[in-house]
Amino acid sequence: MAKQVSRFGQWAIARELCWRKRQQVRVVMTALRLVFPLVLVGTLADLVNRSWLESTGYYYQTLHVTSWLLRRTRLQQGVLLVQTGALGLAVLGVAFAVSYLLIARVTRQTSDRLMGGGLAVLALQFLNVNPATLRAGRPLDWTAMNLGLTGLALGIAIGLLIGNLYGWSVKRWSQPSDVVIRPLTLGTLGVLLTALLGVLWLMRAPLGSTTGLTAWLRGPLTGASGWGSLLGVSVLNGGLAWLGVLSPLPSTPQQAAMAAQNLATVLETNSWRLPHPLTGQTILQPYANMGGTGMTLGLLVAIFLVTHNATQRHIGWLSVLPVLGNFNAPLLVGLPVILSPILWLPFLLAPAACLSLSSLCLALHWVPASAYAFAVGTPGPLISYLGTGGALSALGLASINLVLSTAIYYPFVKWAAIAEQRVHEEAISDAKL
Amino acid sequence: MRSFNHYWSLGIILALICLLSVPGLCWHSQQIRAARATYRSAMAPVILVPGSSATQNRFNQLVKELNTQTKTQHSLLRVEVKTNNQLVYSGAIRRGDRQPFIVIGFQNRADGLTNIRKQAAWFTIAFRALQKTYHFNHFSAMGHSNGGLILTLFMENAMAKTGAHADRLMTIASPFNLEEANPKVDTPMFTQLVAGRQHLSKDLVVYSLAGSQSYTGDGIVPFDSVDRGKYIFQKQVKSFTQITVSGANANHANLPENQQIVRLIRQDLLD
Structure with missing residues (x-):
């Protein structure tokens, strides 16, 4: 098979191999494969919801779904539950997996790996709070589960950041006196740090930043x-x-x-x-x-x-x-x-x-x-x-x-x-x- | 054999594309019909029809008053339909105005059953011409006195053929039973309007306004005649609301300038 490959092809394969040998890339690729089932189920639910159960859907219109499907609204609620749950978990899962796998490369301690993965999920949650619900006596609205597929990149980024920071700390503190003392200390510091960053982020009015980012991305589309x-x-x-x-x-x-x-x-x-x-x-x-x-x-x-x-x-x-x-x-x-x-x-x-x-x-x-x-x-x-x-x-x-x-x-x-x-x-x- | 094994999966993919396309291909003709049925033009004029004896200038003051009360200035086009079906225009619709006022008046603006029927036919001619020029397919309308009867006749008998949709109709002191004060007597106009009520759109929102100068009417139209509107619109259109206005300017001729009615027009007919 390789004999049939052109010079450009061989160059491209070499670059791909070189890229995939990088530790960070290998970890991200593995994490993506790990969350594939969640992405597949969530996307299938999204497809069913938008093409079968919503009035703008292809099958909804062409197969006249309303005339024969009973309890459509109830069914839609169930499908949305699967969609939001699966895709939300995929985002959290990718953050956990990236961080976990990065730490796994520097230590064999399971407690460290789990702590690093957990910290990544926590950081993602802290960055995705609906500030409008931050009032005493009201339940907090965590939006991380509602990020959908848009949040996958954010999950990867947070996983890389936390995983590398934790990995760096583990290298610096390679021989703790007890196997539990390191994850306990790093976990406590990590939670405090992510909480502090989360509060700072919220104080910087993230809604304004999100709107600004969306406006910037939408810019080229305006009147294209x-x-x-x-x-x-x-x-x-x-x-x-x-x-x-x-x-x-x-x-x-x-x-x-x-x-x-x-x-x-x-x-x-x-x-x-x-x-x-x-x-x-x-x-x-x-x-x-x-x-x-x-x-x-x-x-x-x-x-x-x-x-x-x-x-x-x-x-x-x-x-x-x-x-x-x-x-x-x-x-x-x-x-x-x-x-x-x-x-x-x-x-x-x-x-x-x-x-x-x-x-x-x-x-x-x-x-x-x-x-x-x-x-x-x-x-x-x-x-x-x-x-x-x-x-x-x-x-x-x-x-x-x-x-x-x-x-x-x-x-x-x-x-x-x-x-x-x-x-x-x-x-x-x-x-x- | 290897080649067959290699390509069978590709064949399945292509077959799946074809299979999933079948509902779309069968639905194609319905799609265009559905798009036409649900399509609403950007322009939705408010068509005003004056009562008998009044010209197409009847609502100049009303439009001026409304424009002082709304953020958006609505342009005014006046159309007079001659007895030979010729149309005479005055005023203009401003470019980009999505809800202009169009007043349709008639050269023969005399009262009477035969004339009202003729005026309804002339209205249809003007409506078709305006639709052809301005490409609108939905509108709201207000008719004062017999103007309300002309609009109701048009909506019952001719509107379906134009392909247009009426969003809202406001009749002001419209005598659905003409000047007949006796509630036990049905005039031919009322009989005709009731007979054609099933042709009224189920999506239409109707307001019937009555003036109450005395306890029995607005000085010209008996209250019972306006009240007869319920036998035409109720349980036929999307919603039917009757409002009685009293106080200053509650006599028949002054109703379009009545401040309560101006407010109701602004609130219920304009977006």
């Missing part, structure tokens, strides 16, 4: 109505997802207004010459986001085209249903795509190529722009067909985009499989030694 700005949005979305922020950027009021004007033109004048032909809704969503951020459907198809990649295929099979509904978190966490240099390039390149090709086709009036709002959970290739009121040319372009993105992903998936195999072989040889 050209190829360049949409490309920027696509790269930003992909970059954030690669870093572990798995929720796509929210739509802005300007984007919603442009979508409304487009729909108004179609319904009032029956013309497909839209006032805003290049927006997130007309191009990004239907043509460059199949399977979720990064044209992940192309990645899924590429996985099944490559041979000798049992792990990738296994993750692919487990993630197939969410990805077909454009929920790609399990695939990004399971492979993982998150923090993987070898998959970073196609993850940004595939949607960019699809976006560019679709913009060109739209400029040449070969396909109409998508105007109808898409239902959540619509299979990727069908979004453009339904969005254009049934234009076969749009369906054709979506299929071409799928092939294009698969072709972009294919060599990288192959190289990622080789890198994975080598990492596995090295792990076995290390274990024998």
Whole structure:
């Protein structure tokens, strides 16, 4: 297999191996695999909730769920419980696992590892309190469980910070007089320190900081109505997802207004010459986001085209249903795509190529722009067909985009499989030694 | 054989995509219908119809008064429908005004059952022309006196064909049983309005305002005639509210300038 790899491929594999040999990276990758079941269950619950049980969902509308599903509201409550619980626990779990695994590399003491993991969870909790509920006599609202997939990056960051700090302290205090004295002391100091940081954080009005961060992230999206700005949005979305922020950027009021004007033109004048032909809704969503951020459907198809990649295929099979509904978190966490240099390039390149090709086709009036709002959970290739009121040319372009993105992903998936195999072989040889 | 094993999983993925697409393909025609049914244009004018004898300038003072009381200044367009169906416009709708006032008056503004029916037909002509020009598909309306009857006739008989949706209707001293004071007598107008009530939209919110100068009416329209509105709207539309206004300016002609009614228009018809 390695003989067929091009020079660029060999270089990419070498860089991937070099990257994954780093202790911190190896720990994060292991932690992501550990929380994969939680992410999978939480995402499946999210898919069921948003596509089957909410009025904007694809199956809700197409299968007329309200006419045959009894006790929908009750069922939705149950599904939301599973979703929030699983995804919230995944965020806490990744913080715990990263910290625990980092400490495991410097000490064999289980009490130290557990204390470090617990401190990471505590730190995450302290940073995620709803300040509005901080009043005497009222129950406190911990928001860490409500972070959802957006919080995965935060969980990784907190885990790395606490794990490294604890690990550093353990190295400094390598021979305690008693096995319990070190975790007790470091745990007490850690709790006090995280509590102090939490109080300082709350005093700095975190809501203002969060709003500022959201506004900064939403900035490029505001009024994005050209190829360049949409490309920027696509790269930003992909970059954030690669870093572990798995929720796509929210739509802005300007984007919603442009979508409304487009729909108004179609319904009032029956013309497909839209006032805003290049927006997130007309191009990004239907043509460059199949399977979720990064044209992940192309990645899924590429996985099944490559041979000798049992792990990738296994993750692919487990993630197939969410990805077909454009929920790609399990695939990004399971492979993982998150923090993987070898998959970073196609993850940004595939949607960019699809976006560019679709913009060109739209400029040449070969396909109409998508105007109808898409239902959540619509299979990727069908979004453009339904969005254009049934234009076969749009369906054709979506299929071409799928092939294009698969072709972009294919060599990288192959190289990622080789890198994975080598990492596995090295792990076995290390274990024998 | 190896090739088959290699590609069967890919085949399953593609088959799954096709299978999950089937509901969407079957639903496609309904999607467009649903989008059209639920779509509401950005512009939702407030259409004002004066009563008999009044011209399209009847509400100039009212609009001026309302504009002094609201943050958003609403523009005013006046339309007169000639007896030969020609439309004469005065005033203008400001660009970006999402809730302009449009007054529709008639060259033949005489009272009487036949004339009211004609005026309802002329109203439909003006409405279609305005809809074509300004691309709105929902609106609110206010009719003073016979103007309320014209609007009710339009909503019962012609509105469905225009594809428009009426959000709110306010009738001010509208004589649903004409000038008949005897509660035991049904006029042909009332009979016609009751017969067509099932065509009224289930989403319509209706306010029927009555003036009470004396204990029996506003000086021209008997209170019982206005009260007859309940037999037309109640249990048919989304909500039906009757309000009686007394005090200063409670006589029939002065009702549109009555401060209580101006406040009710601002509160219930304007966003």
